[in-house]
Every structure is written in C-alpha cells, then in structure tokens.
Amino acid sequence: MTREMATEVGPAEPVAPGGRHRSVLANLGIAVVRNPKALTGACILALFVVMAVFAPLIAPYDPNDDSFAQGEGPSAAHLLGTTSYGQDIFSQLVYGARQSLLVAFSVGICATLVSALVGVAAAYVGDIADHVLSLVTDIFLVIPSLPLLIVITSYIRGGGTAVMVAVIVFTSWAYGARQFRAQALSLRNREFLEAARVRGERTSYTIVFEILPTMTGLLVANFLSAAVGGILSVAGLQFIGLGDIDTVSWGSMMHWAENNQALDTGIPLWDLAPGLCIALLSASFSLLNYAFDEVSNPALRPPGRRRRARRAS
Amino acid sequence: MPAAPAEPLLEVEDLVVEYGLDPPVRAVDQVSMRVERGEFVGIVGESGCGKSTLLYGIGRLLGPPARIVSGSVRFRGENMVELTDEELRRIRWRDYSVVMQSAMNALNPVLSIGAQLEDAIAAHERMPPDRMRERAAEVLRLVGIDPIHLKSYPHQLSGGMRQRAMIAMALVFSPDLVIMDEPTSALDVVAQRSLMLRVKRLQRELGFAVLFVTHDMSLVSHFSDRLAIMYAGQLVELGPTRELFTNPRHPYSVGLLQAFPSVFGERRRLTGIPGNPPDLRRPPPGCRFQPRCPRAFEPCGQVEPGEHRVGATDLVRCHLFARSEVVR
Amino acid sequence: MTGAGAGPGDPRAGEPRRDVILEARGLTRHFRVGGVFSRDILHAVDHVDLVIGEREIVALVGESGSGKSTVARLLALLYRPTAGEILFRGRPVSALRSRRRTLDYRRRVQMVFQDPFSSLSPVYPVSHAIVRALALHRPELSARERRAEAARLLEQVGLTPAAEVMGKYPHELSGGQRQRVGFAAALACRPEVILADEPVSMLDVSIRIGILNLMTRLRKEEGVSFLYITHDLASARYVADRMLVMYAGRVVEAGPCEQVLTDPRHPYTRLLLSAAPDPWAPLEETSLGDSGEPPRMVNPGPGCRFAPRCPLAEEICAHATPTLTELRPAHAAACHVAEREAASASQVRTDQDGIRS
Numbered sequence A: 001m002t003r004e005m006a007t008e009v010g011p012a013e014p015v016a017p018g019g020r021h022r023s024v025l026a027n028l029g030i031a032v033v034r035n036p037k038a039l040t041g042a043c044i045l046a047l048f049v050v051m052a053v054f055a056p057l058i059a060p061y062d063p064n065d066d067s068f069a070q071g072e073g074p075s076a077a078h079l080l081g082t083t084s085y086g087q088d089i090f091s092q093l094v095y096g097a098r099q100s101l102l103v104a105f106s107v108g109i110c111a112t113l114v115s116a117l118v119g120v121a122a123a124y125v126g127d128i129a130d131h132v133l134s135l136v137t138d139i140f141l142v143i144p145s146l147p148l149l150i151v152i153t154s155y156i157r158g159g160g161t162a163v164m165v166a167v168i169v170f171t172s173w174a175y176g177a178r179q180f181r182a183q184a185l186s187l188r189n190r191e192f193l194e195a196a197r198v199r200g201e202r203t204s205y206t207i208v209f210e211i212l213p214t215m216t217g218l219l220v221a222n223f224l225s226a227a228v229g230g231i232l233s234v235a236g237l238q239f240i241g242l243g244d245i246d247t248v249s250w251g252s253m254m255h256w257a258e259n260n261q262a263l264d265t266g267i268p269l270w271d272l273a274p275g276l277c278i279a280l281l282s283a284s285f286s287l288l289n290y291a292f293d294e295v296s297n298p299a300l301r302p303p304g305r306r307r308r309a310r311r312a313s
Numbered sequence B: 001m002p003a004a005p006a007e008p009l010l011e012v013e014d015l016v017v018e019y020g021l022d023p024p025v026r027a028v029d030q031v032s033m034r035v036e037r038g039e040f041v042g043i044v045g046e047s048g049c050g051k052s053t054l055l056y057g058i059g060r061l062l063g064p065p066a067r068i069v070s071g072s073v074r075f076r077g078e079n080m081v082e083l084t085d086e087e088l089r090r091i092r093w094r095d096y097s098v099v100m101q102s103a104m105n106a107l108n109p110v111l112s113i114g115a116q117l118e119d120a121i122a123a124h125e126r127m128p129p130d131r132m133r134e135r136a137a138e139v140l141r142l143v144g145i146d147p148i149h150l151k152s153y154p155h156q157l158s159g160g161m162r163q164r165a166m167i168a169m170a171l172v173f174s175p176d177l178v179i180m181d182e183p184t185s186a187l188d189v190v191a192q193r194s195l196m197l198r199v200k201r202l203q204r205e206l207g208f209a210v211l212f213v214t215h216d217m218s219l220v221s222h223f224s225d226r227l228a229i230m231y232a233g234q235l236v237e238l239g240p241t242r243e244l245f246t247n248p249r250h251p252y253s254v255g256l257l258q259a260f261p262s263v264f265g266e267r268r269r270l271t272g273i274p275g276n277p278p279d280l281r282r283p284p285p286g287c288r289f290q291p292r293c294p295r296a297f298e299p300c301g302q303v304e305p306g307e308h309r310v311g312a313t314d315l316v317r318c319h320l321f322a323r324s325e326v327v328r
Numbered sequence C: 001m002t003g004a005g006a007g008p009g010d011p012r013a014g015e016p017r018r019d020v021i022l023e024a025r026g027l028t029r030h031f032r033v034g035g036v037f038s039r040d041i042l043h044a045v046d047h048v049d050l051v052i053g054e055r056e057i058v059a060l061v062g063e064s065g066s067g068k069s070t071v072a073r074l075l076a077l078l079y080r081p082t083a084g085e086i087l088f089r090g091r092p093v094s095a096l097r098s099r100r101r102t103l104d105y106r107r108r109v110q111m112v113f114q115d116p117f118s119s120l121s122p123v124y125p126v127s128h129a130i131v132r133a134l135a136l137h138r139p140e141l142s143a144r145e146r147r148a149e150a151a152r153l154l155e156q157v158g159l160t161p162a163a164e165v166m167g168k169y170p171h172e173l174s175g176g177q178r179q180r181v182g183f184a185a186a187l188a189c190r191p192e193v194i195l196a197d198e199p200v201s202m203l204d205v206s207i208r209i210g211i212l213n214l215m216t217r218l219r220k221e222e223g224v225s226f227l228y229i230t231h232d233l234a235s236a237r238y239v240a241d242r243m244l245v246m247y248a249g250r251v252v253e254a255g256p257c258e259q260v261l262t263d264p265r266h267p268y269t270r271l272l273l274s275a276a277p278d279p280w281a282p283l284e285e286t287s288l289g290d291s292g293e294p295p296r297m298v299n300p301g302p303g304c305r306f307a308p309r310c311p312l313a314e315e316i317c318a319h320a321t322p323t324l325t326e327l328r329p330a331h332a333a334a335c336h337v338a339e340r341e342a343a344s345a346s347q348v349r350t351d352q353d354g355i356r357s
Helices: A003-008 A024-034 A036-053 A089-125 A127-142 A145-155 A160-187 A191-199 A203-239 A250-259 A269-295 B051-058 B085-091 B113-124 B129-142 B147-151 B159-170 B189-206 B217-221 B241-246 B251-258 C068-075 C099-108 C127-137 C143-156 C162-166 C175-187 C205-222 C233-239 C257-262 C267-275 C315-319 C336-356
Strands: B010-019 B025-035 B040-044 B066-075 B096-099 B177-181 B209-214 B226-231 B234-240 B307-310 B313-317 C020-032 C041-053 C057-061 C083-088 C109-112 C193-197 C225-230 C242-247 C250-256 C325-328 C331-333
Touching: A024 A036, A024 A269, A036 A089, A036 A269, A089 A127, A089 A160, A089 A203, A089 A250, A089 A269, A127 A160, A145 A160, A145 A203, A160 A203, A191 A203, A191 C109, A191 C127, A191 C175, A203 A250, A203 A269, A250 A269, B010 B051, B025 B051, B025 B066, B025 B234, B040 B051, B040 B217, B051 B066, B051 B177, B051 B209, B096 B159, B113 B129, B113 B147, B113 B159, B129 B147, B129 B159, B159 B189, B189 B209, B189 C267, B209 B217, B217 B226, B217 B241, B226 B241, B226 B251, B234 B241, B234 B251, B251 C205, C020 C068, C020 C225, C041 C057, C041 C068, C041 C225, C041 C250, C057 C068, C057 C205, C057 C233, C068 C193, C068 C225, C099 C109, C099 C127, C109 C175, C127 C143, C127 C175, C143 C162, C143 C175, C175 C193, C175 C205, C205 C225, C205 C233, C225 C233, C233 C257, C242 C257, C242 C267, C250 C257, C250 C267, C315 C336, C325 C336
Parallel strands: B040 B209, B040 B226, B096 B177, B177 B209, C057 C225, C057 C242, C109 C193, C193 C225
Antiparallel strands: B010 B025, B010 B066, B226 B234, B234 B313, B307 B313, C020 C041, C020 C083, C242 C250, C250 C331, C325 C331
C-alpha cells in the first residue's frame, strides 16, 4: 500500500462522539422507556391491546347476548351491570376495544401515508406539481372536517368500519401533508438527495426510500395524532347515531346509553365506562407522542460542529 | 508600537476546560500562554483541537456543559476565572471584546446595524443618544463602511461588510484586547485578505492586542506576531510566526506546514498527516500526537512530554527536545 | 502564431478531437428571482465553453457566486440549461430522451459533493450509496457480488478494513472518510468523468492532501477524468493540468495551469493570485485596492462584469461584453485590454520578424 493509502487504515475512529448506531426501532423503544409519560401511555395502550386480542378469554359473556336481567347495576355476575336491553356491559366494553383499536391503527396508518406521500411529493417534485398539490391540500384544510364528516357518513348508510375509516382519512390528511411538505422542503438542499438523482434513482424511489426514512419522527407523530383523531371521530359519529352503530363499540354503547337515559336510570356505567375508555385510549397515544419529540432529532441528524460557512454557488 | 510594560496584558496559566460528566472530555488541557499589549497572536489548529474552546474559555463565554476546571486567566492583573458575572460585565466590551465566526449568526437580522451598535454601547455605558449615534458612525467609518449604512439591515450588506460591521461593534469602546474566532472563514479569498489588512491597520492605529483563532495557517502567517499551534486540546508549539514557519519544531507543526500546496514556488508531491485526531474521551497514553508521529520514539507512548524552550521558539511540547530548557 | 501546438481542451480550436469526452458550448443557466411574476433574472452561468478530455484533470476556479457549482450541476443534469448545449463524446445530451439513455449518461458522468456531512444519507450505512449505484448501473451483479464489489471500492479509496467500514453509519466516520465514501460511490459505475464539487473545502487541511492525492491516483489507475471545482488556486495547481477561472457566471481565463498562474492575462486572475495567502512569500502588506465586493448578477446587461472593480477598465469595457479569445496557444482570456495587448505584442513580433528577414 502506498503511503497515502495508510491515511485511513484501521477501524474508523469516530470524530463525533456518535458512538454505536442503533436501529430506529431500538431508538424509539429506548425513548419510550426513558420518558415516564410515554411509558404510562405505552402501558395503557398495551392493556387495551391485550383486552382486544384476548377478548373472548376476558369477556365473560357474548356481548350481544341480551338474555340477562335488564338495567341492573354492578354485581358479581356482571362487573359493570347490564344494559337496558339485557346485555353485559363489561363484555361489550372488552369487545368494543377491538373496533376502537382497529380504527385507531387504520386511520393512523392510512392518513399518515397519504399525508406523507402528498407532502413529500409536493416538496420534492416542485414546480407545478407543488402548486397543484398545495392547492388541493389547502382546500382540504379550509373545509371544516367535522361537518363534512357528518354529511358524508349520513349519505353513506351502512358500509361498516372500512367506510368510516376512509371518510375520516379523507377529511384529516391535509394538516399532516403540510407538515411533511415543510420538512421535505428543508431537506431539499441536502446533497445526498442530489447524489441519489445523479446516481440515476427514480423520483418515486427517492421519495420513499431516501426522504421518508429521514422523517421517522414526523411519521410517528403523525401516526399518533391521526390515531387519536380517528378514535375520537368514530366515537363522535357513532354517538350521534351515524356510522356503524350495530357493531359492538364504545361509541355505539354511548349512543344507546344516551338513548336510554342511562345516567338517570341508575346504570350510569353504561355511558361512563366506554367514555372513559375512549378518553384513556386517546390519552395513551398522546402520551406516547412525548417520547418522539426527541427521536426526530439526534440520531438522524449529522453533527453540525464542523460546518465551515463557506458555500459556493 | 506601545512600550511593553513588565506585566503582560493577558496571561493564561494551566487552563483546563472540560465538557460533560460521563466521562468528562478535556477539551483544553493545561494551556499556558501570554499576550503582550498590542500583540497579534494567532491560535491555529484543526477541528476538535480545542482552539475555539480555549478562546471562549479565556473570554469567559463558556456555558454548560463546558466548564473551566482549573487554571487562571489573568487579564490586566485580574484573574477572570474568579470574577463574578457582575464584575465581568463591567470589563466586557470595554476592556476586551469578541468577534464571532459568522456575522449572519451573530447579528440580529431584524435590527438595523445602527440599532445594534447603539445597543452594544448602551449595554455597557450610559451615553446620551446623539453621542451614541456619533460613536456608531465613527466606528463604522473606522472599518471603512459609509455611515449611511447605520440604517441598513444585515442582509442588505455583503459578507465582507457584515464582518467589518462586527469588528466595528467590537471596537466601540476601544478595548485593549479583541478576540476573534475565525472571522474570515465565511469570506472569499479577496474579501478575507482585505479584511485582515484592515484589522492589522486598525491594530496599529488603536494599539489593541488580538487573539485570533483560525484553521488557516497561511492566512494568519502574514499578520500575526506569534503563533500558537494546538492539537487535541494541548498547545504543542508557540513562538514568533517567522520562526515557526522557517523552523518548525514539533512534528505536528512540520506536518501541518507540509500539508499546504502553494501557488508559487516548486510544485511537489505532499503527503499530509496520516491518521485522525484522537478521541478526546480516551486520549492515547503519553504524547497525544504519538500515534501519527513519524518521529515517535520510546518515551512518547508512555510519558507526556513537557514544555521546552528551544532557540527562538517559546514553547515546544515534545520529547525530541527534552534536553532543552524546560519551561514547565 | 498557429494553434498547431494546442493541447486537448482548447475551446477555440475548430477540429473535434477524438479524446474529448465532455464538452459544454455556450452553457447558460438563468434563474428567475423574486417570485412568479418578477422580471428579475439571475444570470448564474453565461455562455460557458468547457472541454474535458480523457485522463485529464481540469480545474474550475472561482469564488462564491461565480457559477462554478452551477456548471457542475448542469453537467450532472441536475439542472436544465437555459441555453447552450452539452456534448458527450460529440453527441448532444439534450437528445437523451429515454430513461435508458439518461441512465447511460449518468453511468459515465458522476459527481462528488462538497459537504461530507450531508452527501451521505444519515439513515443508511455508508455502503448504501455504493450498493445502489451498482444495482442501477451494473445489474448483472448478484447481491453478494455487489457487496464484494462495494468492499473492493472502499479499499480502493483507502478505507480499510473495508468489512468494518461497510456497516458504519456516516456519523461514525470522520469528514475525510466520508468524502472517500463519496468517491467510492462515484466510482461504482466506472464513470469516465467525475465532477468533484469542492471536495476538500470542508475538510481539515491535513486531510485535504489525502483526498487530492486520491484524485490523481484514480486518474492514473482508473483512467477517469476529473472536473475539480474549487476556490483555492493552490489546490487547483496541485492536481490539475488545465485551469478555467470563472467570474460572475462567465469564464474569464482558460489555459494550462502553470501558464495561467505564471502569466495571468485577466485582471481578475491577477487579483486572485495576489490575494492567495502564501506563507513563504515575503511579508507585504500592500492593500489589494479591492475589498471583495460581489458583482452584479441580476439583470446584468452587456459589458464586462469585472469592470467596476477592474484597475484596467476602459470605456469599451462598460458596453461590450468581452469574449474568451485565444491570446497564445491554448491560453485564452476574456478581456478587451488583454486582447489588445496580445495583438500589439504579436504585431511587434511580426514586425521584428519582418525586419529580421
């Protein structure tokens, strides 16, 4: 080897105290465990997930079984009492977790995907595509989502959870798209993106594999808030009698409870228990969000110590 | 040239600055040097050598997680390390001032240059407003900026002008010492040269001392009276500039000088310095330069070299000169 | 004064030479500034002629705002030229329509970037860029062969042991090491030309030489040509055969390195030379008479752009834009005054020849 090849011999000595690299998942995990709020949220979420997955084992009865005594308060046989129709409230609660979690995750993933793709494409492709996509985003932002949600769901009667999820995503993607666009714009001058282009990568590849992976923080944050939005929107829709009120869910429980004036007739838990669960599940996602503020920054950003300000044109 | 009194303007003794706790990183390790009145001293080194930390340590500008662990910084007789914030405020800007690396970072983008100059004045002395405006205009003229720019905003000025405005701000109270942290690195070659010439001229006229940190040795070589070379947090050589260039003693200085291709003179193949600077969390035993040193011999890997005076050079930290007079 | 001795790359010679790889003719790039409806146009690059031959290192020297990085990006097809054309081995690049043809160009013309901190993706190990380049341009290799080739390339640029370096993330390497990875990625597709945009400006001085030596070694071993873009005359002289000096978007002087530096014809080149710090030169503190004020690049109009700062400026300089003219074999400058002086010098020689014979 010639002398100057000896320049970089041996294991690379890091100049920045960056140390070992951990995978993104490991980083996220550590961030959650370190943060007490996030850890609380994670535990609550885990509880509900267990509840949903093992519902048949946890719930003592079939939730739709209405053969029990009607309108009874809590007892040994019925932990939370029975509904006006003779169903076990506790079993309904346990099974109801399924729909809420399903909605939370589907809305979370779908809304985030749409926001991310639209936002990043707008920023990266630029020019006319940016103008068009931004215009569309702004239109969706301006339209009030709740009334739109109500109008659409009242037109589409029956159709189940999937339709509800679709409609909620349709009315809630725009805000996230703005954030992704802003973040992607700040990346525009990063040379590794230019390097990808000079290499010959297609635009679609660059968006999905070069830009999005640097935005895990934003992706997770968007997922969490979209999930919360999904839970609350579905619950809200079901509460006012729209959406899918025949499946067992917390929102529909509250709807029927209201209809039967549960709070006044001695079985308030029919109304309060699902309400509390909705609040707790939403809170768990929000609490998790605290951990991810940190993660979006450090491991993914290069050390800025040695920047010399000289930039050529 | 002002007559040099017996006491130096600035005397740094065994300064140690550490970062963090776990384990603490020693960014500045037992650095000692002095600056006489009206002297221009350059501090040269590469990234991570601690030169900026040293500079900010001297100026008492360090904040957590950095802290001065031990040593003293005597400025006009007073030990700055022991002064309280209130006492520091009294001498800051009047007796010494600071010019930062990038004007765009240090200047407030929403205030005019005049407003910022007046702010700087008002922060340290009570002066009637018209007198402040006068002084601001005076000091701008000193650096070659038309006072009409008192109303301009930083983004309206070119890079060179912004740096000059920074220097004007530093000279507002005619301090005895101006410390500069790479003030030209954001500028192009022509603007750099022009700025340096101006600084040198001002230094002659007003008689202040300059402590100038840079990574660019060739830039500072024409303007400094003495040069200090830092490596891995330590001062490895210190001496008159010309002596250092014609007769570098420490192997790192030798290597550094050989790493500059030149525009004039013979065209020859250079080799630079192999390897990388050490990780300061785990500095190598003995001499810190030893892993990369072409002249390392037996004691280098075990014993830390002392500081020696050799010929006209004030200080060399190297075992090769162990026979020469020990400075400390 | 004939052009018979003209080496490769003389922009004014008529005959196309077989060893020319990349050529730019009248390359121009303007940007609209100030919003969609503004009329202000920034002339980032104007009528640049440039030639890169085989096994050649050409330096493109200029300060910030001179347009040199824009030229690189135009040649790398990151921007579309507003006017002018780029020819690769004689064939115009604008004719490349299909993805296959463009990919072919990209295989032959690669780029290394200035900032070691942002030229590698922070979320992938450093082998990613190399492996992707191999996947795109050498599809005949299997996944295992790609990894082996990536390791070989890392060794070639001096990063050993390659097996260890492959899995490292950018923040675990130093700036110099990251730049070497950049070179390895550029080499992966066996290009004919590498556009190096200030590859050492952000590195420490003692590391720069290693990278510059790497470039000359790659030229010798792999036969790849370089366009070395820099603001530093000294490093340009160290590596390059020929030099082009840019100012305010135009090429103002071009020729063999040594000639341009020992006998600069354009006043801007002379200014750069006098401002270049040389620690071994005798101390002279004469003012340059120039404080480095930037030129006007928005809606500049005709005339020499250096005129406002030029000590030799004359009447004609404010009205007529000087063109790059050959003043002696292979050495050209864009300056009315220099042209006139060269013409009268050759006139004197012709007269003397006439008298002698």
